[in-house]
Amino acid sequence: MTENTFISFIESYKSFTIVPDSSLDSLISAGILLKNLSEHGWDVRVNLDPKVIVDYTDDPAVLLNLQPLNTQKQLALKTTSTSSITALVVTILEKSTGGVSKWDKILAIFSGLYRGYYDFKGGGFRGIENTILNELVSHKAITEVVGLRAWGAKRRSLISALTRTLIPFIPGITGNPENTSRVVKEVFKVTDPQSIRLKDVVSEEDIKKVSELVKRISEITRNYVKKDLQLQLKLVGDFYVQVEEYGVSLEFEAHEALGSLVAYESSCLDCLLDILMLPFSVDILSQTLVACNSILDYLAVSLSTQIGEFLVTGKNIFECDENLQRPDIIVDILQYHNILPENKPVVFLCNGEETAVLRELLRVGVKTEEAYSKCTEKQLCRV
Numbered sequence: 209m210t211e212n213t214f215i216s217f218i219e220s221y222k223s224f225t226i227v228p229d230s231s232l233d234s235l236i237s238a239g240i241l242l243k244n245l246s247e248h249g250w251d252v253r254v255n256l257d258p259k260v261i262v263d264y265t266d267d268p269a270v271l272l273n274l275q276p277l278n279t280q281k282q283l284a285l286k287t288t289s290t291s292s293i294t295a296l297v298v299t300i301l302e303k304s305t306g307g308v309s310k311w312d313k314i315l316a317i318f319s320g321l322y323r324g325y326y327d328f329k330g331g332g333f334r335g336i337e338n339t340i341l342n343e344l345v346s347h348k349a350i351t352e353v354v355g356l357r358a359w360g361a362k363r364r365s366l367i368s369a370l371t372r373t374l375i376p377f378i379p380g381i382t383g384n385p386e387n388t389s390r391v392v393k394e395v396f397k398v399t400d401p402q403s404i405r406l407k408d409v410v411s412e413e414d415i416k417k418v419s420e421l422v423k424r425i426s427e428i429t430r431n432y433v434k435k436d437l438q439l440q441l442k443l444v445g446d447f448y449v450q451v452e453e454y455g456v457s458l459e460f461e462a463h464e465a466l467g468s469l470v471a472y473e474s475s476c477l478d479c480l481l482d483i484l485m486l487p488f489s490v491d492i493l494s495q496t497l498v499a500c501n502s503i504l505d506y507l508a509v510s511l512s513t514q515i516g517e518f519l520v521t522g523k524n525i526f527e528c529d530e531n532l533q534r535p536d537i538i539v540d541i542l543q544y545h546n547i548l549p550e551n552k553p554v555v556f557l558c559n560g561e562e563t564a565v566l567r568e569l570l571r572v573g574v575k576t577e578e579a580y581s582k583c584t585e586k587q588l589c590r591v
Contacts, residue, residue, distance in 0.1 A: 228274070244312070506531050
């Protein structure tokens with residue numbers, strides 16, 4: 209799809225429905241479209257229910273990472289192999305509506321990181337996020353840092369940050385404080401490994417120890433999974449973000465914030481609705497960070513057990529618990545490492561019922577209309 213195609217569509221239809229899939233990239237894109245087009249006079253709404261694509265095929269709609277049934281009235285925008293759909297939407301809106309907010313652009317960077325499109329070794333994104341990033345760096349809204357991509361590394365002990373990190377998922381470390389403590393103790397040669405904090409690692413000798421830690425962690429993961437997860441690349445590099453928007457000032461680590469959004473989306477059935485509203489207020493991210501802080505350690509333990517079993521047995525059925533009410537985070541973790549089960553979806557067992565998210569049904573080749581018809585208004589589908 210070209211920029212001109214999108215612009216022509218929205219100029220032809222001043223009123224239409226936006227239907228995203230449940231990926232973070234699509235949800236953020238939908239929120240950005242809703243906010244910006246509404247501000248410029250369009251009558252747009254977001255509907256997560258895929259049945260509207262089936263039941264109202266003659267009504268104009270923009271589909272985000274979903275397949276159309278009527279290509280004349282339903283415009284499909286898709287993530288490419290180089291750029292997130294959010295970056296595409298932000299770029300087009302800036303040209304067609306006269307500008308988007310700095311917060312929208314930061315969210316585009318989030319989506320690029322979510323898709324795994326930033327190469328910290330090479331120092332750039334694969335696609336159009338690079339242009340957005342360069343602008344944000346020039347305005348000192350984003351700073352790239354060389355360090356461990358562990359959630360909360362700037363604020364928490366190294367052990368705590370590593371054990372709660374879910375993306376990248378670290379077999380043998382995520383959800384395993386005992387194992388993590390032993391490795392940190394051995395590498396840093398200290399009696400109290402909880403005392404090690406990345407913010408205090410400044411000497412050349414300590415930086416070498418962090419490099420040794422990454423190598424040791426990569427070696428540990430080989431005891432749990434045959435596939436090379438490329439953790440030596442995926443564990444290094446992050447961004448610090450500073451944003452002041454709509455009267456709210458916030459400073460955070462990009463991957464921790466991204467992880468909190470992914471975890472939050474799966475923590476309740478309706479939480480993805482809050483993700484849709486993220487472009488409207490920076491404060492929603494602040495609230496999400498607080499909400500997830502209390503559940504991440506429990507979630508890490510639960511997922512480390514279930515994903516660990518998947519890595520060993522290939523079992524594609526995962527169970528819900530108090531802090532895990534949707535399977536989206538499981539799909540995201542496995543997709544990030546390119547280890548989604550072949551020819552079968554990630555299945556979620558909750559209260560005796562087996563479901564899968566819509567995007568999983570489409571991934572494994574279920575016919576489009578059949579997949580849409582199997583799903584609830586929150587894109588949980590019968591399997």
